[in-house]
Amino acid sequence: MTLALEQILNGFQFGIMLFLMAAGLTLIFGIMNVINLAHGSLYMIGAYGAALVAAQTGSFLLAVPAGLVAAALAGLIIEFLVIRKLYDRDHLQQVLATFGLILFINEGTTMLFGRTPLFVGMPSFLSGSVEIIPGIPYPTYRIAIMVVGLLVALGLYLLVNKTRIGALVRAGSTHREMVRALGVDIRLLYTVVFGLGALLAGLAGLMAGPLLAVQVGMGEQILILTFVVVVIGGLGSIRGAFYGALIVGLTDTLLRAFLPGLLKTVMNASEADALGAGLSSMGIYLVMALVLLIRPQGLFHAQG
Amino acid sequence: MLKVDETFATQVGASPQRSWWPLAGTIIFILCAAAFPAFAKAIGDPSLIGLAVRITIYAIAAASLNLILGYGGMISFGHAAYFGIGGYVVGILYHHFVDGSPFLGFIPGTNEFLITIPAAIVVSGLFAFVLGALSLRTSGVPFIMITLAFAQMLFFLFISLKAYGGDDGLIVRRRNVLFDLDMRDDTTFYFLTVAIAVIYFVGFARLVRSPFGMVLGGIRQSERRMAAIGVSTYRYKLTAFVIAGMGAGLAGALMANYSKFVSPDMLHWTKSGDLMIMIIIGGTGTLLGPVFGAAVLIGLETFLTSWTEHWKFILGPILIVIVLFSSGGLTSLFSGWSRKRE
Numbered sequence: 001m002t003l004a005l006e007q008i009l010n011g012f013q014f015g016i017m018l019f020l021m022a023a024g025l026t027l028i029f030g031i032m033n034v035i036n037l038a039h040g041s042l043y044m045i046g047a048y049g050a051a052l053v054a055a056q057t058g059s060f061l062l063a064v065p066a067g068l069v070a071a072a073l074a075g076l077i078i079e080f081l082v083i084r085k086l087y088d089r090d091h092l093q094q095v096l097a098t099f100g101l102i103l104f105i106n107e108g109t110t111m112l113f114g115r116t117p118l119f120v121g122m123p124s125f126l127s128g129s130v131e132i133i134p135g136i137p138y139p140t141y142r143i144a145i146m147v148v149g150l151l152v153a154l155g156l157y158l159l160v161n162k163t164r165i166g167a168l169v170r171a172g173s174t175h176r177e178m179v180r181a182l183g184v185d186i187r188l189l190y191t192v193v194f195g196l197g198a199l200l201a202g203l204a205g206l207m208a209g210p211l212l213a214v215q216v217g218m219g220e221q222i223l224i225l226t227f228v229v230v231v232i233g234g235l236g237s238i239r240g241a242f243y244g245a246l247i248v249g250l251t252d253t254l255l256r257a258f259l260p261g262l263l264k265t266v267m268n269a270s271e272a273d274a275l276g277a278g279l280s281s282m283g284i285y286l287v288m289a290l291v292l293l294i295r296p297q298g299l300f301h302a303q304g
Numbered sequence: 305m306l307k308v309d310e311t312f313a314t315q316v317g318a319s320p321q322r323s324w325w326p327l328a329g330t331i332i333f334i335l336c337a338a339a340f341p342a343f344a345k346a347i348g349d350p351s352l353i354g355l356a357v358r359i360t361i362y363a364i365a366a367a368s369l370n371l372i373l374g375y376g377g378m379i380s381f382g383h384a385a386y387f388g389i390g391g392y393v394v395g396i397l398y399h400h401f402v403d404g405s406p407f408l409g410f411i412p413g414t415n416e417f418l419i420t421i422p423a424a425i426v427v428s429g430l431f432a433f434v435l436g437a438l439s440l441r442t443s444g445v446p447f448i449m450i451t452l453a454f455a456q457m458l459f460f461l462f463i464s465l466k467a468y469g470g471d472d473g474l475i476v477r478r479r480n481v482l483f484d485l486d487m488r489d490d491t492t493f494y495f496l497t498v499a500i501a502v503i504y505f506v507g508f509a510r511l512v513r514s515p516f517g518m519v520l521g522g523i524r525q526s527e528r529r530m531a532a533i534g535v536s537t538y539r540y541k542l543t544a545f546v547i548a549g550m551g552a553g554l555a556g557a558l559m560a561n562y563s564k565f566v567s568p569d570m571l572h573w574t575k576s577g578d579l580m581i582m583i584i585i586g587g588t589g590t591l592l593g594p595v596f597g598a599a600v601l602i603g604l605e606t607f608l609t610s611w612t613e614h615w616k617f618i619l620g621p622i623l624i625v626i627v628l629f630s631s632g633g634l635t636s637l638f639s640g641w642s643r644k645r646e
Contacts, residue, residue, distance in 0.1 A: 035445045085628050091445055092379050096584050097627040099577045104620030111614050224456050224573065227449035235446050278464020285457035289438050292450065296441035 002136050007257040008250065009132075013142045015249025016149030020204035021222055022229040022241035023156060024197030030173040030236035031193050035091055037098035038078060039201055039226070040219030041105040046071035046202025048109065051118045051214045060123030064206060071202020072195055074105075079194040087190070106216050117213030145207050152200065153242060160238060169193060173236065225252075228284050232291045234298025243300065248284050255280035330502075337498050341491045353490050354562075359595075359602045360494075360501045361558045366582040366594035367508055368551025373580070374589030375512055376544045377524030378440075381448050382455025383579050385435075386428040386549040388571030390556025392462060393424035395474040395566035402477070417482035417561070424557035425550045431458070432549025436542050443527075452573055459571040473567025480561055487561075497558055504551065509591055511547070520544050581623060 025039050049070025054063035082101060086094045126144050129137040160166040168189055171179045180186045204222075212218065229248045233240025260276030267275075291299060344352035365387050372378040397420050400406060400413025407413060414420060439450045468474050479487040486492050511517055522530045523537050531537050560566045569575070582601050586593030604622075608615035 029445060035448060082624055082628070089627075091448060092373070092580075092584070092588070093627045095379065095381065095448060096577075096580060097624050099580070100620040100623030100627065102620070103616040103623070107614045107617035107620065111617065220573070224453060228453050231442075231446050231449050231453065235449075274464055274466045274470075278461055281460040281464065282457050285453055288450070288453060292438050292441050298446070 003257070005133075005136060006138060007254055009138060009142065009146075010257075011250035011253030012246065013146050013149075013249070014253050015246040016146050016153075017204050017208060018222070018225060018229050018249055019242050019245035020149060020152060020200045021226040022233065022245050023153075023238055024200040025226055026230050026233070026236055026238060026241045027169070027193055028197045029230075031169055031176075032083075032087055032190050034083060034086060035094050035098070036083065036197075037095060037223065038101040038105065039197065040221075040223030041102055042071045042075050042078075042198045042201035042219075043205035043208075043222055044109065044214075044216070044219035045074045045105070046205030047209045047214045047218065048113065048118070048205075049202070050206035051120045051209050052113075054120055054209075055118070060126075063120075067206030067209075068199060068202050071205065072199045075198020075201075076191065076195050078198075079191055083194065084187075084190075102220065106219075109216050115216065117215035118209075120209040120214060122210045141210060148203075148207065152203070156238060165189075165192070225284070228288050231298060232288055234300040237298070237300045240298055240300030244298070247287065251287055252280070252284050255283040259283075334502070338495075341494055350490070353494050355602065355606060357490065357494050357497050357562050358559075359599050360497045361555050361562065362579070362582060362598040362602060363595040364501055364504050364558070365552050365555035366579045366586070366598050367505065367591075368548045368555065369579045370583050370588065370590075370594050371508070371512070371520075371551070372541075372544050372548045373583060374593070375517065375524065376520045376541060378443075378541060378545065379448050380439075380451040380545070380548070381573070381576050381580070382435075382451035382453075383548070383552055384573065384575035385455035385458045385571050386432055386552035387556040387559070387575065387579075388458070388462065388566070388568070389428045389431050390424040390553030391560035391566040391570045392468070392474075392556075393427050393553070394420045394480065394557045394560035395476055396468055397423065398476045398480070399468060399474055415478070415480050417480035417487075420480050421554065421557050424553045426553075428553025428556070429546050429550040432546045433542070436545035436549070440538060440541050440545065452576070455571060455576060456573060459568055459573070462568045462571060469567070471568065473565060473569070476560055476564045476566065479564060493562060497562070500554070500558065504554070505591070505595075508551075512591070516540070516543070584623075585626060 021039065021043060024042075025036065028034055028036055028039075046067040048067075050063040050067030053066035054060060057063070078101060082097055086097055089097075122141050126141040129139045130143065132138045132143075158166075160169055168179060168184055172184075172186065172189060176186070179189075205219075208214075208218075208222075225248060229244040230241060231244075232247060233242070233244025256277075259280045260273050263272035263276045263279075266272075340356060341350075341353050344350055344356075365383070368386075369380065369383040372380055396407060397413050398415050400411075401415045403413065405413075435451075435454045439447055439454065442450060462468070463471055479493065481487060482496070485496070487496075512520075519530065519535055519540050522535070523540060527537050556570060559570070578601065582594055582597030584597070585600050586595065586597030604619065605615060608618055612618075
């Protein structure tokens, strides 16, 4: 029971991280009609930025802005040099150019920092655990991630639905020409949205640092999961990204935690471990296949 | 909305009148290909033969993707999955052949080239059918994401198959046997691969000029219009997807034989990216574009890795430049020439 609750919370926390990635990706697609494979690279840059500053200064409070600035800056540079030229191109060209970006950024990172993963210490004030229900301790750091993620989700909701920029974003995603005709500088809007997406990816990356190894390739791992999230939730919908992320996070975490154990009741231990690991890493894709069968457009299509 | 497509228009326009270019080109190509091993040995670099085998195999794989991507307009980002499945069919059948135990309890292993290759093609086709049937329920960007995700799923599947090496892959100690050919000899294997590739490309050329190929091109230009004139587009797209998967399976099976090794790396998503790069370098929707593309990419890899291990640091920007500043790939450079040829 204790374990189950803990794993559900872990899944929830993983889902929140995925949401930060998926929200940026889906926002960028929704308004600019661009598929950006390098979104995972921004996540990695955020993680590296924070990890390096944390290693140099030992201060988590300095590492956070460092990761955010690194990711946002990288995002703006990428937008200015490459993505901006891709807005009117077809999706194949977008995929290939951003694939080129991944190759460049990954290999560049390897050249600068090597292949050995960086490990980031937990900030001391978040390294303990709190009892969520009496008798059940849970790591403070993971709770902090959930709080931050939920605050960001709330902020995004307010930004998109209650502000002028949000109105432009919503208008831009459905009636781009009209927004342009009304005299809005759509270029600036694109840059702002892309920067925001980069910022969210960087935030996810820097928060993941203390939980995972910071290494080259981490970006693509989460990128493909983010794709699954976005497909399940419905491309272009932030609400869909939120629920899709929770579904993927929970499914993945719970299968990994409990499937090998369940299989052990019917077969021997080592086989159960191998098969369980395999099946649980396939689980979310099966969920995606199921969603495709029922609602090919995703669960929350066309609700903005 | 309506985008007139030049390659397609020339194809349609040129198909009734046959020019002598294809025949002459094919003969010249076959002569060159036949003389190549002797040439490689003469200049004292027999490793070039292996390079040519790899280029030929990747050309088949890239061409198979080009059928759906270039001709059909379906941007699949998971094509390496079928390449890997083809390879694993050879690897797993060989594993059971050596082991003596049957696969799944009833399929005996084998090392007969004439059995493993068709088996690889059929199995990849079956996977392509199931995954294609699901993926094709969407189109556009979700289709890109889904094909990538399903390929990743198969990648994880093979990693978890500890019985077949898991992460480390399977070693195929000897190449499959075919009649009395000395398959261990790279030159023999080179001729075999080239012969298969020639047959494949001749069949491919006929396919894209057939009514089926025309419908596929029509779907790329305007799926709605094809649907309006009564074509059930989903079926055509799925058929093309399966044929493409089978081609990649053939290439994967050849690769498993050539390198005597299969591993989950064959299904890695960057491999799918490589196949797409070959197509865009060579020019999408052209018959021989993937051959050029494979030659350029594999050649570039061989050349740059001898210089620096971080060759992708250079490849990335090259790719971006190609995409941003050219739209027809390498073949557009010879466009006058290739126009005439088609």
